[in-house]
Amino acid sequence: MLLINCPNCGPRPEIEFRCGGESHIERPGPHGEVTDEAWSDYLFYRSNPKAEHRERWVHAGGCRRWFNLVRDTVTHRITAVYPMGEAGPAEAAR
Amino acid sequence: MTVRYSALSLLREGLNGQRGWEPAWRDASPKARYDAVVIGGGGHGLATAYYLAKNHGLTNVALIERGWIGGGNTGRNTTIIRSNYFYPETAQFFEFALKLYEGLSRDLNYNIMFSQRGMWMLGHDRHGLEMLRRSANAMRLNGIDAELHDGDAVRAHIPGLNGTPRFPILGGLNQPRGGSARHDAVAWGYARAASALGVDIIQNCEVTDFLIEGGQVRGVETSLGTIRSETIGMAVAGHSGVLAAKAGVRLPISSYALQAFVSEPVKPCLDTVILSPATGTYLSQSDKGELVIGAGLDLYLSYAQRGNLPWMERAAAGVIELFPAFSRMRFLRQWAGIVDVVHDSTPIIGKTNLGGFYVNCGWGTGGFKAIPAGGWCLAHAMATGEPHSLASAFTLDRFRTGALIDEASASGIAH
Numbered sequence: 001m002l003l004i005n006c007p008n009c010g011p012r013p014e015i016e017f018r019c020g021g022e023s024h025i026e027r028p029g030p031h032g033e034v035t036d037e038a039w040s041d042y043l044f045y046r047s048n049p050k051a052e053h054r055e056r057w058v059h060a061g062g063c064r065r066w067f068n069l070v071r072d073t074v075t076h077r078i079t080a081v082y083p084m085g086e087a088g089p090a091e092a093a094r
Numbered sequence: 095m096t097v098r099y100s101a102l103s104l105l106r107e108g109l110n111g112q113r114g115w116e117p118a119w120r121d122a123s124p125k126a127r128y129d130a131v132v133i134g135g136g137g138h139g140l141a142t143a144y145y146l147a148k149n150h151g152l153t154n155v156a157l158i159e160r161g162w163i164g165g166g167n168t169g170r171n172t173t174i175i176r177s178n179y180f181y182p183e184t185a186q187f188f189e190f191a192l193k194l195y196e197g198l199s200r201d202l203n204y205n206i207m208f209s210q211r212g213m214w215m216l217g218h219d220r221h222g223l224e225m226l227r228r229s230a231n232a233m234r235l236n237g238i239d240a241e242l243h244d245g246d247a248v249r250a251h252i253p254g255l256n257g258t259p260r261f262p263i264l265g266g267l268n269q270p271r272g273g274s275a276r277h278d279a280v281a282w283g284y285a286r287a288a289s290a291l292g293v294d295i296i297q298n299c300e301v302t303d304f305l306i307e308g309g310q311v312r313g314v315e316t317s318l319g320t321i322r323s324e325t326i327g328m329a330v331a332g333h334s335g336v337l338a339a340k341a342g343v344r345l346p347i348s349s350y351a352l353q354a355f356v357s358e359p360v361k362p363c364l365d366t367v368i369l370s371p372a373t374g375t376y377l378s379q380s381d382k383g384e385l386v387i388g389a390g391l392d393l394y395l396s397y398a399q400r401g402n403l404p405w406m407e408r409a410a411a412g413v414i415e416l417f418p419a420f421s422r423m424r425f426l427r428q429w430a431g432i433v434d435v436v437h438d439s440t441p442i443i444g445k446t447n448l449g450g451f452y453v454n455c456g457w458g459t460g461g462f463k464a465i466p467a468g469g470w471c472l473a474h475a476m477a478t479g480e481p482h483s484l485a486s487a488f489t490l491d492r493f494r495t496g497a498l499i500d501e502a503s504a505s506g507i508a509h
Contacts, residue, residue, distance in 0.1 A: 001403045015404045019394035021348075040494040044346035044437055048335040050397045073349075073395045 002071075005081050008063040016061035022046045023054040023068045023088070050074060054088060097290070099203055118282055119289035124296050124321050128156045130476055131314060131323040133301055133337065135159025136168040137277075137462065138329035138454050140284035141469020142476070143293045144202075149470070150477035153292035156323070157285075158316060160300040164281030167331045170399075170431035171462040172354050172376060172388040174367050176213045176272035177238055178229060180504035183487040184440055185236035187467055190484055192271060194466030204283030206275045207381060211366050213272030214252065216416075218261040218372040226267040229505060233269070241268045252366060254417050261372055261415065274367060274378050274386075280465060304341040310449035311341065327452045327476045329468070332397065332432025334455035343446045345455060346437065346493045350391045351430040352459050353401030355409065357423045359383030368416070375412035384426060387413055391433070391459065401430040433459050437493075439502035443468065443485040444475045452476050453490070 002014035028034045028042055047053070053073050058066045068088055070080040082088045097116055107114055129152050132139045136159075143157040157163075175195055177188035199205050217223040226242060233240035248266040249255050255263060285295055296318065303315040305322070313322035330337050332349040364379040376388030389409035392402050406428060414421045436442065436456040441464065443454050454472040457464060467484065474482035481489070492498055 014402065036494050040346075044493045045344055046346075046348055048348050048395060050333070050336045050349075053395055055394065071394070074397045076396070076398060 002076060002078070004057065004069070004078065006059045006062060006065075007067050007081055007083065008065055009059060012059070012062060016059060017057050018060045020056035020058060020066065023056050052079065056084070099205075118286040119295050122156075122294035122296050124156060124158070124294065124299065124316070124318050126320070127313075127322040128294075129154040129323065130325040130327065131155070131321060132157045133314070133326065133328045134166075134330040135161075135163035135281075135285075135295065135297065136166045136329060136331060137164070137280050137284065137465035138331075138457075138468040138472065139327075140164075140281055140288060140295075141465050142327055142329060142454065142472045143295075143469075144284045144288040144291070145470050145473035146477060147288060147291035147293055149473060152477055155288075155292075156294045156296055156321060157288065158296045158299045158301065158314070158321070160298070162297050163285050163295065164278055167431035167433065167461060168277055168281045168465075170354065170429055171277060172378065172386050173274045173277045173380075173462060174213065174272070174376070174378065175208070175275055175463040176269050176367075177463070178213070178215070178233055178240065178267070178269050178272070178505065179236075179501055180229065180232045181499050181501060182236055183499050184501050184505075185233065185238060187471075187484050187488075188464060189236070189238050190470075191464045191467035194470065195275060195463075196271075198280070198283070198466060202283040202287040204279060204286055206279040206283055208273065208275040209381075210271050210273040212251075213269045213367040214248065214369065215267045216248065216263050216368065216370040216372075217265045217267070218263060218370070220264070222372060223265045226265060230267050239269060239271055241270065242266075243268060252364075252368065254363065254419055256416055256418050259415060272367060274380075276381070277462060280462075284469070301337060301340070304451075306341065306448065311451045324450050325452075325476050326450060327454065327472050329454040329472065331434050331455065331457060331461060334434050334453065336397075338446070338453065341446075341448055341451055343448050343451065343453075345442070345453070345490070347434045347455060349395055349397060349432050350393065350435055351396040351398055351401050352391050352433045353389040353405055353409070353428065353430045355387045355389070355406065355428045356380070356384035356426050357387070357420070358426045360385075360423065370412065370416060373412035373415050374408055375416055377413055377416070385413070385420065385423065391435070392430075396430075397432055399430050399432060401428065433457065433461075435459075437502065438498040438500045440499040441468065441485075441488050442490050443471045443488045444481045444490070445479070446490060456488075
């Protein structure tokens with residue numbers, strides 16, 4: 001069970017949250033100039049690391065706000081929580 | 095020495111003090127060069143190695159496995175075999191797998207304990223029933239057996255269902271030829287048969303890097319040294335993305351933990367397989383008597399091979415809702431496998447943009463039922479360079495062209 005430190009509500013169990021996948025995915029554009037490769041990349045390809053991963057979560061059973069966190073996909077250890085729109089801490093080497 | 099298993103050899107060895115049995119497969123050390131190398135000693139990898147030798151006459155083949163064979167998802171799934179898919183491409187593929195399973199014990203000379211005990215999907219509301227009817231029609235159009243039954247018939251077939259359920263059972267879809275097999279036996283049977291044809295099965299051998307020259311794969315670096323080959327197939331499920339990245343190949347895969355459990359063993363009480371999407375229940379009973387219970391995905395990336403507690407609780411609640419009599423049984427074991435999920439829940443089998451490097455992945459939560467066909471088609475691609483006709487739509491390129499085969503929504507795969 002993950003204990004997630006919501007920036008607004010404090011530490012809460014994972015059942016109150018939903019994971020929204022990888023953070024910092026930007027939609028390519030303008031649309032008419034986007035290649036099939038770039039569009040496919042945007043829709044389907046994710047980093048999927050066996051390491052630290054930046055991901056978006058929403059506190060669905062609480063404040064209902066989105067935020068980012070950095071979580072290790074093997075140990076599940078959460079090393080950082082940071083607001084939407086921020087770059088977050090430097091990525092650990094893979 | 096006794097090589098072939100039969101009633102006669104069993105009797106002979108019994109009278110002979112069981113001293114003549116050969117190991118089921120040779121524990122090989124790697125040679126410097128092979129005609130083909132298969133990475134991953136799960137069901138798909140082992141089946142690939144076997145069909146490379148049997149169908150294509152390639153016997154100078156190595157199968158390399160980081161741990162022990164059958165120790166990944168092949169040993170962690172709920173062992174259900176069925177072909178209740180929607181689109182013609184996937185239905186034909188999984189039906190081919192089911193048919194290979196039907197003859198597999200004889201083909202491999204190894205009892206995989208395939209029990210075609212039927213596989214029931216339950217409908218708990220009007221919309222669920224409509225989906226079942228749609229699914230049954232699609233299956234029949236694809237030439238696959240499917241029976242639609244009303245609630246009374248479901249209760250007559252499956253004893254012990256809750257008489258006063260919160261989610262009433264209005265009907266069910268049965269695939270009579272569906273069922274379960276012994277998962278370890280599938281891995282061991284393929285390993286034994288492949289080894290007998292000359293394939294080197296190399297365990298405790300981890301791939302650390304790929305040798306690549308001019309857009310063509312030339313071999314792999316492993317913990318047991320360099321192994322050269324111009325043809326390499328990879329079947330490593332949840333670790334596909336990590337390993338393919340070492341070859342410079344990107345895959346549209348997300349890796350999640352999928353949990354399963356078994357209860358303490360009890361006497362036979364459930365003689366079929368039950369899937370109830372509404373209550374999140376996937377249930378059967380093994381030959382050992384354990385109830386085998388599947389849960390849903392932990393919906394965040396994981397390589398941890400252990401699941402979380404909320405899903406465990408939810409799966410247990412679903413089982414008790416359907417079968418109140420099971421409420422006092424105890425879990426015996428709990429585990430998770432790392433599954434390779436793609437957006438359309440349809441596998442990827444075939445070539446990549448790296449010459450000579452072929453993949454078999456994207457099985458998500460349902461790879462076990464596909465093992466014979468997955469191995470058959472990957473072996474075909476590796477041996478001929480062309481996709482097998484059954485897998486010609488399962489390309490990596492479909493994520494660029496948009497020709498997805500969206501079983502994720504079409505056949506109601508929960509994840």
